[in-house]
Amino acid sequence: MNIDRAETLRYLGFRGQELSPSDLDRLDRAAELTLAAADVRTAKARFGLEPDGVTLQGTGVTFCGSAIGRHLAGCDAVYVVACTLGLGVDRLIARLMREDPALGVMADASAVSLIESVADDLSDEISDAEGGRTTRRFSCGYADFPLEQQADFMRLLDMGRRLGVFIGADYLMTPQKTVTAVIGVRGEREEQ
Amino acid sequence: MKDFLTFAKEGFLLLDGGFGTELQRTGLPAGVAPESLNLSAPERVLAVHRAYLASGADVIFANTFGANRRKHPAQGEAARLTAAGVKLAREAAGDRAYVALDLGPTGALTEPLGDLSFEEAYDVFKEQIEAGRDADVVVIETMSDLTELKAAALAARENSTLPVMCSMTFDESGRTFTGCSVECFGITASAYADFIGINCSLGPDKIFPLIKRLLAVSRVPVFVKANAGLPDSDMHYSVGAEEFAKMCEPYVAEGVAAFGGCCGTTPEHIAALKAMLSHKKAVKRDVSCVSAVCSATKAVFIDGVRVVGERINPTGKKAMKEALLTSDFDYIAAQTLEQVEAGADILDVNCGLPGIDESEMLPRLVGFIGSLTDTPLQIDCGKPEAVERSLRAYTGKAILNSVNAEDKSLAELLPIAKKYGAAVVGLTVDERGVPHTVDERIALAEKIIAAAKAHGIPEQDVIVDCLTLTVGAEQDQAMFTLAAIESIKRRYAVKTTLGVSNVSFGLPARKIVNTAFLTMAMYAGLDLPILNPNVPENMQAVDAFNVLSGRDAGCALYAEKYAGYKDAPRPAAKADGASSSSGASSTAEAAQRRDAGEELAYCIAKGLDRAADITDELLARHDGLTVIDDMLIPALNKVGDDYAAGRIFLPQLISSAETAKKCFDRVRATLPAGSAEKGVIALATVKGDVHDIGKNIVRTVLENYGYRVVDMGKNVPPEEVVKTCRKHGIKLLGLSALMTTTVENMRLTVEAVHAECPGCRIMVGGAVLTEDYARSIGADRYCKDAAASARYAAEVFAES
Numbered sequence: 002m003n004i005d006r007a008e009t010l011r012y013l014g015f016r017g018q019e020l021s022p023s024d025l026d027r028l029d030r031a032a033e034l035t036l037a038a039a040d041v042r043t044a045k046a047r048f049g050l051e052p053d054g055v056t057l058q059g060t061g062v063t064f065c066g067s068a069i070g071r072h073l074a075g076c077d078a079v080y081v082v083a084c085t086l087g088l089g090v091d092r093l094i095a096r097l098m099r100e101d102p103a104l105g106v107m108a109d110a111s112a113v114s115l116i117e118s119v120a121d122d123l124s125d126e127i128s129d130a131e132g133g134r135t136t137r138r139f140s141c142g143y144a145d146f147p148l149e150q151q152a153d154f155m156r157l158l159d160m161g162r163r164l165g166v167f168i169g170a171d172y173l174m175t176p177q178k179t180v181t182a183v184i185g186v187r188g189e190r191e192e193q
Numbered sequence: 194m195k196d197f198l199t200f201a202k203e204g205f206l207l208l209d210g211g212f213g214t215e216l217q218r219t220g221l222p223a224g225v226a227p228e229s230l231n232l233s234a235p236e237r238v239l240a241v242h243r244a245y246l247a248s249g250a251d252v253i254f255a256n257t258f259g260a261n262r263r264k265h266p267a268q269g270e271a272a273r274l275t276a277a278g279v280k281l282a283r284e285a286a287g288d289r290a291y292v293a294l295d296l297g298p299t300g301a302l303t304e305p306l307g308d309l310s311f312e313e314a315y316d317v318f319k320e321q322i323e324a325g326r327d328a329d330v331v332v333i334e335t336m337s338d339l340t341e342l343k344a345a346a347l348a349a350r351e352n353s354t355l356p357v358m359c360s361m362t363f364d365e366s367g368r369t370f371t372g373c374s375v376e377c378f379g380i381t382a383s384a385y386a387d388f389i390g391i392n393c394s395l396g397p398d399k400i401f402p403l404i405k406r407l408l409a410v411s412r413v414p415v416f417v418k419a420n421a422g423l424p425d426s427d428m429h430y431s432v433g434a435e436e437f438a439k440m441c442e443p444y445v446a447e448g449v450a451a452f453g454g455c456c457g458t459t460p461e462h463i464a465a466l467k468a469m470l471s472h473k474k475a476v477k478r479d480v481s482c483v484s485a486v487c488s489a490t491k492a493v494f495i496d497g498v499r500v501v502g503e504r505i506n507p508t509g510k511k512a513m514k515e516a517l518l519t520s521d522f523d524y525i526a527a528q529t530l531e532q533v534e535a536g537a538d539i540l541d542v543n544c545g546l547p548g549i550d551e552s553e554m555l556p557r558l559v560g561f562i563g564s565l566t567d568t569p570l571q572i573d574c575g576k577p578e579a580v581e582r583s584l585r586a587y588t589g590k591a592i593l594n595s596v597n598a599e600d601k602s603l604a605e606l607l608p609i610a611k612k613y614g615a616a617v618v619g620l621t622v623d624e625r626g627v628p629h630t631v632d633e634r635i636a637l638a639e640k641i642i643a644a645a646k647a648h649g650i651p652e653q654d655v656i657v658d659c660l661t662l663t664v665g666a667e668q669d670q671a672m673f674t675l676a677a678i679e680s681i682k683r684r685y686a687v688k689t690t691l692g693v694s695n696v697s698f699g700l701p702a703r704k705i706v707n708t709a710f711l712t713m714a715m716y717a718g719l720d721l722p723i724l725n726p727n728v729p730e731n732m733q734a735v736d737a738f739n740v741l742s743g744r745d746a747g748c749a750l751y752a753e754k755y756a757g758y759k760d761a762p763r764p765a766a767k768a769d770g771a772s773s774s775s776g777a778s779s780t781a782e783a784a785q786r787r788d789a790g791e792e793l794a795y796c797i798a799k800g801l802d803r804a805a806d807i808t809d810e811l812l813a814r815h816d817g818l819t820v821i822d823d824m825l826i827p828a829l830n831k832v833g834d835d836y837a838a839g840r841i842f843l844p845q846l847i848s849s850a851e852t853a854k855k856c857f858d859r860v861r862a863t864l865p866a867g868s869a870e871k872g873v874i875a876l877a878t879v880k881g882d883v884h885d886i887g888k889n890i891v892r893t894v895l896e897n898y899g900y901r902v903v904d905m906g907k908n909v910p911p912e913e914v915v916k917t918c919r920k921h922g923i924k925l926l927g928l929s930a931l932m933t934t935t936v937e938n939m940r941l942t943v944e945a946v947h948a949e950c951p952g953c954r955i956m957v958g959g960a961v962l963t964e965d966y967a968r969s970i971g972a973d974r975y976c977k978d979a980a981a982s983a984r985y986a987a988e989v990f991a992e993s
Contacts, residue, residue: 010842013842013843013844014839014842014843015842016839016842018839018840018841018842018845021799024844024845027844046223046428048223057224059222059223060222060223060224060225061222061224061225062224087370088306088370088371088372089372091306092306092372094886095306098886098889099526099565100530102847102851102889102890102893103800103844103845103847103848103851104844105886105889106843106844106847106886106890107844109886152264153224155300156223156224156225156226157223157224159428161298161300161337162335162362162393162394162456164370165337165369165370165371167300167301167302167307167338168300168301169301169302169307169308169309169881169883170263170301170308170309170881171308171881171882171935173308173881173882173883173884173935175302175306175307175308175883177883177884
């Protein structure tokens, strides 16, 4: 779990422009503030897949859209995962955007880098546990995987109680730096 | 059966245990909403209820926790599930147990961080409360958002006569996910509930220290419904029934008499609790009323001198008057943050001004200030409607400033203070006017204290104001005020307040007299001085008093705060912006750019604070408009071009814009008000979207190009956008949206504004928008970034 400088810069639209010592100091400061404000929480659950390849066994949940079906081709189980940085980061960014907007956008970019790294760590952990037979993460809102299905993630992982994640009427999650995703596990036979 | 509250208060009250986990244990799939079984498989719900009844529970919680409209949006479904749930619980309970209507969180977060308005939350719960009216008690539980809890509790109080129990869920540190502390919950919810408690998240051992904190502030009985310990990674709970009951045992001695279980607990856990309690007697708790106020995340105990900041008040303050009349919330934000920085513990909020509708403005102001700071607020108004709307909009426990000793004031305002649990300032005046003796002041205070008591407001929530009169006019009154404070504090558990600075009106060097009076008053027993915390002498007097009275133990706070005092006898004007590396450009470089205009452009490009001084030099030689049009705007345009060409990146663009703003401010100060304004632009993030960082960047840049920006904020409904555009005669409107789902709301907003305000151009931007899409929803221009919006603004205002 870390904030990657190069990635942070990329989110800020950096393309090799000149960086002054003060820019670098402020990037450090933004990263420090973001780490201090973050209350990282993660959750995951493993489900077997029905023969249709998109229905989670024992849950009554079926993933919609053709893209997720393609993504999970050859999988016989999935992990449903979620991670969040907590509301402290939302509050930090809102405050900085008011008091010092340049630092605010740096903190926002730092937070994106941090949540991505948290999600990557979670993916790696799962991949290790499954002997590397896992797919990449696939999230609601990608291609035709509907955002509405965020409500299923909320229920499957009890995200309100366990992670402090809230969901709006338009299925957007708060804290804003929250990631949910599906990771497929390919069958052993499939792998050979 | 006895009435619920009579039964609940005469001995132990045994609530039931976990419901969702119990259903899952008996085979409910993980992705299915438990409340849907009320209609699809009622026998399974009944089976769980009956098991809890058999285990000895006095209260059966209906399976209605998630049966709300946000989770079940289909028309009428929430009400149907709720009614069915209560019916099933009743069927199981018969006349052997009470039925609780169980209300859990909506799953959404309230404004300003989330999209759920207080009113919507209220309506969601109202629907459930009406559908579940056949229950014996309303339980609001597992809450982590105090605003949502308040909406639910008020919905229960205003739409039913049932008793109310409220509980929140905390982590081990005693905070909810939204940052609400045990103390803030206890102080606030005591006003709205017959019982308050803690449930979920932790086992009884981990909740125990939190319950002790809750007991210290709660004015009502306390209950606990803990989990069977912490779950492992597979969501299995480890604490068995006997162990669970044993962990609950120490609660009894602390005065907790209502127990149950939450996630992972089973009928066996409840039976074990019953057995544990059967050979114990409920302990009567000493309910101490502490004097405290709070926001959702910060409690302030009035156990010593606490400073009330007076700056958000237009009386005698020209700039604040202007800010309120023009809805310039930036100015108000600055005043708020400065006072908090200077050490105010509580902020007074007043907007009494001709031309301002306080019942509309005050609640708005309260919401706005609450979004900036966690410092508790004092609502400064005597108009019942404005007071009620403001207290409703405030999450936490506020102070109402003020009632006076007139019968009308007491009769109108005390019930409102009681309803919302506010502390109340009582001014010692009545229809006969200002008292002139010590005894008259005491008599008026006693009348207020008695009236408050009659309305159920304890002395600890009454703050007496013995009135500061002007020594220049009535010299003997200062000592009378202090004598009255001393006497009232000796006899009652009330607190006292004074507006300090009035004492010196008409005298030279007023600070000298104010500071002395403040010190004397604190010695006499003043708890809540209302003053300007930005005047260092005021805070110094308070800090010194805390040392001399022994409150600042070991002088630790004083020593820390004033350690560097000699080196910096006056707090410097606000520290310069972060990029104050003025040394960065060497003298040699500076010499090469002899032209001050070029030097200004350089400083803006690099975000150097020196730019402001150069602006002053330029203003000595050129008129303001020339400086703007020939120097500042071209400098900013160059920054915009550099950004567009990828020569600088986002933070640098913003630093430049911030620096330019300081220059504009210097120029504006030399010009008649409004003449340097390039035009007025309205901005909003559309309804449903709370992602406003892009909009905020655009705002910063536009302001720094010299436009006045009316920022409507985020999650703004189309009708409000139309209203604002009309009100300000807006020629250019900017809309942002982040997600595809909210782009639809952008289309509706564009449509509404074009229909209602034909002269208004609309620019749109946001992550998912494209040129084509912008055109397809009827927007006038797609702006890919902040610099593009500034270019478009220049075009639009050049035409007019």
